[in-house]
Amino acid sequence: TGQILSFHPIRINGQKAGVICYFSKDLFDDTVERMTEQLVRLLARELYMHREEQLLRLSGRKMKPMLHVSYLKGIIEEIQRTADPGTPVKHQLNALLQLLTTATRHDEHPLREELATLKAYLSLEGTRRRPNQLTSADITVDLDIETSVEEYFVFPFLVTQLVDNALRHAFVKAGRHHRIDVRAFKSTTGWVIEVADNGQGMPFAVMQQLDQKESGDSNLFLIRRALEVTYGPAASLRVYSIIxxxxxxxxxxxxxSP
Known part of the structure; x- marks a missing residue:
């Protein structure tokens, strides 16, 4: 045909794609090939940046919910006032109020308050007895928190989401004693939150997907993105797992900051 075909693979939104270029044989050389590779990488970067801008733009145009969280919180507060003290219902309503209070926050709050949210979440999860399915009532959650970091600020539901991820994915329906350990402590360069479980481990393919920075919708991926937006390169999320x-x-x- 007198033409040379050049294929350049890229990824868009996590999907495999590519650019096919046709060159006249007498115009094609190594310089053109290298230039084309650079243009394709630039195209992939621009597509990724465009997608990020679209996501940010859409996140600010969410539909207004019919029932706002503050409205639901007010109703539950009224019911909670009439519940008999010391009853399971009273305890559950208190836990639900804690979750709804956190859900109305848009700013960071102390780790101490985040741990109260975690305890409320675990309390409510323990009441959801689903047939043939593990709940937090079947799992020991141990907290080991240095007093020195309790007043450090985190964004709402950070620790709660990490524990929720372990509850939903780490454990099979039967087996040895299930455990989640939550630690928070100072290090030499900052402070650390760790959530560890003795579950089935994370498949290698899932860990690979988590490391792909151009796309993802898993809970851990979204937490990592939120950390990047909130703290920039000063924060990180790492996963260590053994099957x-x-x-x-x-x-x-x-x-x-001081």
């Missing part, structure tokens, strides 16, 4: 032995998620955060 049949468990998973440890490490979140490193910068010290608060």
């Amino acid at each position: 049949h032995q468990g998973t440890r998620i490490e979140v490193r955060l910068p010290f608060p």
